[in-house]
Amino acid sequence: MPHTSDVGYDWVCFTTDYGRADGFPAVCEGVIARTAPHARVLHVSHEVPRQDVRGGADLLVRSVPYLPRAVHLAVVDPGVGTARRPVAIVSPEGVLIGPDNGLLPAAAEVLGGAIAAYEITEFHLEPVSATFHGRDVFAPAAAQVANGVNPNALGPAVDLDTLIRLPEPVTHIEPGRVTTEVIGADSFGNVQLAVTDLVADPGTVVHAQVGDRSLEAVVGRTFADARSGDAVVLLDSAGRVAIAVNGGSAAEILLPRPGDRAVLLLAAAPAPPARS
Incomplete structure (x- = not known):
C-alpha cells in the first residue's frame, strides 16, 4: 500500500x-x-x-x-x-x-x-x-x-x-532606453515584457520596438490613458510592463514571439513651465 x-x-x-x-x-x-x-x-x-x-x-x-x-x-x-x-x-x-x-x-x-x-x-x-x-x-x-x-x-x-531553472530574462535600463525581452502576449493582444519598472512618468511618449516592428505609445496607468486605437505602455495586473492598444491589439502590430528583444525609447519629459 x-x-x-x-x-x-x-x-x-x-x-x-x-x-x-x-x-x-x-x-x-x-x-x-x-x-x-x-x-x-x-x-x-x-x-x-x-x-x-x-x-x-x-x-x-x-x-x-x-x-x-x-x-x-x-x-x-x-x-x-x-x-x-x-x-x-x-x-x-x-x-x-x-x-x-x-x-x-x-x-x-x-x-x-x-x-x-x-x-x-x-x-x-x-x-x-x-x-x-x-x-x-x-x-x-x-x-x-x-x-x-x-x-x-x-x-x-x-x-x-x-532542478532545471530557466535563465533570467535580460533587461538593461539606461537613461531614455529600456532593453528587455518579450514574455508573451495575452488573448487581448497585450504584449507582456520582462521588465517590471516603467522608469517614466505618465504622459511620456515611448517608441516601442519588438524585432523589426514598432509603434508609438504613451506611458499610462490604464488602457484609457491612450485614445481609442492608440498604444499605451503600462504596468499590467501581474506587475510587468506591457504594451497595449486601447480597443485594439498590440500583438497584431508587433507580432511578438517569446524571447524577442524589445526596446522602449523614452522621449524626454517636457520641462516644467518657468515661474514668472
Missing part, C-alpha cells in the same frame, strides 16, 4: 499547452477522477503557446497566489519521452507536478519555496506512452497526492540544486 500522509488536497489546478480540440485535458481529468474522485479540477489554462516553457512558467507564477491550496499539475513538455525527469516539487502551500524543464521552480518559490523534490517513478499507467506523459505519468501522480499519498512515495528524492 502507498504511504499516505494526513494531508490530501481537494483541488488539482491544471495547466497545459494542450488546447481543447483533441480532448487531452479531459483524458487527464478522467485519470484524476478515477483515482481521486473527491478532487475538483480547476483548469487554469490549456492555451499556453505550444512548447513555450517560459510562457507556462510565467503563467504559473502569475496564477498560483490566487489559487486554492492544491496539487498544481502543469504540463508544457517539449522533451516528453526523452531523459528529462518527471518531478514533484513540495512547497509549504502545495505540490507541483510536471516535467523538470524549468516550468515549476519559480511557482514553487511563490508558494513559499521548494522544501523537497522527487522523481516520479511510481504510479504510472501502463504502458507509458512516449508522447503523453500528462495522462500516463503526471495525472496519476497528481491524483495520488490529492488522495493523501506522501510525495516521497512517488520516487527517489531529487537534489533541489539539480
